[in-house]
Amino acid sequence: MHLIPEAFAQSTAGREGDAGRAWLDRLPGIVEELLGRWRCVRDGSVVHGQVGVVVPVRRAGGAPAVLKVSFPHPGNVHEPDAFAVWAGRGAVRLLERDDARFAMLLERAGTGSLAEVPDADEAMAAAGRLARRLAVPAPPGLPRLCERAGVWEAELRADAARGTLPDAVFDAALATVRELVPDQPDTLVHGDLHAANVLRGEREPWLAIDPKGFVGDPAYDAFTLLRSRAADLLTAPDLDAALLRRLAVFAEAAELDRERTVRWTQLRCVQAALWGRDHGDPEWLVGMYDHVAGLLTP
Structure with a gap:
């Protein structure tokens, strides 16, 4: 499975320069390490936003979730803090977090918006x-x-x-x-x-x-x-x-x-x-x- 969408790679490198390219090189390894630690397997095509990739996964036991890994960006520092406070009230549930890697395992919502x-x-x-x-x-x-x-x-x-x-x-x-x-x-x-x-x-x-x-x-x-x-x-x-x-x-x-x-x-x-x-x-x-x-x- 192709992990990093080309459009995301180009935009990240263009916006972040050498730091973005270095992070993109590390990203596949970060994802694989987190999948192993959180006992997940991939379950669909990778999608992306402006600063992060979202990998659909299945947890041990088969429950669907998504693994989100973002470029270390100041705007994302408190994302898991907000999810933790809401605890699923009006927002997707936070299942796991790794703040050093700007990574979260989240409840998988539907596809419509x-x-x-x-x-x-x-x-x-x-x-x-x-x-x-x-x-x-x-x-x-x-x-x-x-x-x-x-x-x-x-x-x-x-x-x-x-x-x-x-x-x-x-x-x-x-x-x-x-x-x-x-x-x-x-x-x-x-x-x-x-x-x-x-x-x-x-x-x-x-x-x-x-x-x-x-x-x-x-x-x-x-x-x-x-x-x-x-x-x-x-x-x-x-x-x-x-x-x-x-x-x-x-x-x-x-x-x-x-x-x-x-x-x-x-x-x-x-x-x-x-x-x-x-x-x-x-x-x-x-x-x-x-x-x-x-x-x-x-």
Whole structure:
């Protein structure tokens, strides 16, 4: 079985350079060692995300699972911590972990995701209910969103000087950073709750994968969900009405304050628009961020 998909190897080497190529050389040995230690056998084709490979396996006794091994990346450090806290509540179960190798043995979920649900409101409601289940007290030691307030304000001020967005849009984003970001609950936040990171399950309708494991406001994840359904949002007969409705559906299902959800989404749209301009995002996507940021500005 070919272990490392070619597209994953190319993207990892291109992004990480020599360190990525060295890790790719070690990866087959890491996988084989973990399979032996955790008494698993391969059970399907290897798939991958941006920073890791996922190997379908069977455990001793035949139970299905997946072995996930990621490139040592700061964004993945607290993934197993989040899974451990949830203990299967709204997320796949963590079965084994090897933090030094950025590796986990996880419950195998289904193959369908929220990205395949045709009705956007249904998908947003399901994501909101899941976000509510994942909103539990956070353990110590996880990165806190409130700690980013100073950095975010400095970045916004620097970008405002470039004049890429109207002053009112920047002012609203800065107000959110000053007023909401420093004052957040001690709640575990997924941090990357997009539609493809919510898979169909058997013991629960939907199960989350690939968390970042932040501490803060669950409203932070509303933007990620909107972005992951951006293409069908643009085909809506009335984009503005569809956007506002989706945010309202998510906030109600997640039991979040609607105004707070809107303000977080406006801030993150401003950040995404600025990042996208500097890093080559498609023009249509940057334009959508601009539009949404303006729409959500009071």
